[in-house]
Amino acid sequence: MRLAHFHALRPVCPACRLQGALAPLALACVEEERDEIVRSGVLGCEACGNRYPILDGLPVLVPDLPRFLSDNLFYLTMRRDLTPGVTALLAEATGPGAGIDAIRQHVSSYGWDHWADQDPAEAGGEQVEPGQVSRVLAQLLDGLPAPLPDGPIIDLGCGAGRTTADLAERTGRLVLGVDLSVPLARVAWDAVVGGHVAYERRRAGLHFERRSFSVRAEGKADVWIADALALPFADEGFALVTALNLLDCLRDPKAALAEFGRVLTPGGACALATPFDWSGAATPLANWLGGRGGRGAQGGEGARCDLALDALLSEGPSAAGALRRSRAPGEAEWRIRLHDRSSMQYLTHLSWSAKGQPGLAA
Numbered sequence: 001m002r003l004a005h006f007h008a009l010r011p012v013c014p015a016c017r018l019q020g021a022l023a024p025l026a027l028a029c030v031e032e033e034r035d036e037i038v039r040s041g042v043l044g045c046e047a048c049g050n051r052y053p054i055l056d057g058l059p060v061l062v063p064d065l066p067r068f069l070s071d072n073l074f075y076l077t078m079r080r081d082l083t084p085g086v087t088a089l090l091a092e093a094t095g096p097g098a099g100i101d102a103i104r105q106h107v108s109s110y111g112w113d114h115w116a117d118q119d120p121a122e123a124g125g126e127q128v129e130p131g132q133v134s135r136v137l138a139q140l141l142d143g144l145p146a147p148l149p150d151g152p153i154i155d156l157g158c159g160a161g162r163t164t165a166d167l168a169e170r171t172g173r174l175v176l177g178v179d180l181s182v183p184l185a186r187v188a189w190d191a192v193v194g195g196h197v198a199y200e201r202r203r204a205g206l207h208f209e210r211r212s213f214s215v216r217a218e219g220k221a222d223v224w225i226a227d228a229l230a231l232p233f234a235d236e237g238f239a240l241v242t243a244l245n246l247l248d249c250l251r252d253p254k255a256a257l258a259e260f261g262r263v264l265t266p267g268g269a270c271a272l273a274t275p276f277d278w279s280g281a282a283t284p285l286a287n288w289l290g291g292r293g294g295r296g297a298q299g300g301e302g303a304r305c306d307l308a309l310d311a312l313l314s315e316g317p318s319a320a321g322a323l324r325r326s327r328a329p330g331e332a333e334w335r336i337r338l339h340d341r342s343s344m345q346y347l348t349h350l351s352w353s354a355k356g357q358p359g360l361a362a
Contacts, residue, residue: 161188
């Protein structure tokens with residue numbers, strides 16, 4: 001966590017904010033600091049007494065910290081200095097689908113797409129080209145109104161961090177990447193703050209190839225662990241909210257849109273990309289935006305997820321907070337690499353909205 005970014009963003013206690021109070025967080029303890037970057041320490045709330053750790057440079061700012069730590073203890077305490085041979089042995093011993101195998105696959109797909117185009121040892125010849133996330137972000141940014149109001153940018157569900165880095169480079173603003181995945185947030189922090197990318201690329205089966213290389217880190221970006229449904233910030237602090245392939249991974253998409261609008265400054269913009277790839281493990285069926293059987297509220301088409309999202313971003317009883325659609329939506333292809341012989345292809349829905357700006361006619 002860069003000290004300058006902590007002072008500029010002025011985070012509040014996430015537990016207090018959910019209770020309607022804006023209690024600022026303070027640095028209660030700094031155990032490791034280098035070049036104005038806190039790598040280990042504790043943030044504290046004087047109002048409620050809650051304390052939040054800074055682990056490997058990542059502040060963990062979630063409302064229910066004990067539950068988060070319990071659910072993520074494996075990833076939080078997982079060693080990062082294991083050699084490739086030992087890692088492979090542990091993966092084989094625990095077997096396919098175990099925790100270490102699942103997270104290696106997850107980080108492989110995201111790490112490759114986000115950063116492989118900057119890997120000098122990348123030989124090419126893959127089924128899909130890396131950098132898809134950058135191309136989708138560029139399409140979203142090209143559709144934004146200009147100029148944006150003053151203020152920082154928050155990149156929700158930043159994954160391995162490429163969108164956070166691209167936003168900082170393109171806008172020159174302070175950009176905060178936010179994610180709940182500890183392994184992905186670590187890759188992102190190492191890249192955008194430390195200037196180094198390290199991940200394991202899956203080749204086939206349980207065979208992974210370790211990749212490690214330097215990237216440019218200009219000091220305008222940071223990565224924190226936080227919940228997109230309970231952001232640890234006061235109202236109206238950000239000029240732009242971006243969220244790529246996040247909305248269909250949240251337990252309550254409608255509440256998330258309201259939260260995105262809450263932290264936007266008046267006139268601020270929100271740019272979303274989502275494939276509507278619903279999963280009951282992430283989002284309860286009752287909260288899916290379309291995609292269910294039977295007849296939906298929009299023209300009797302229950303599968304029209306885009307229409308359901310549009311209703312949340314329009315005036316009326318279904319509106320989700322202050323966001324209003326600012327231009328017609330779009331679509332973009334997005335292919336995800338799984339291993340040398342496999343990939344998945346999505347058609348992701350692009351949506352632009354602004355705080356309080358009336359939507360366009362459909």
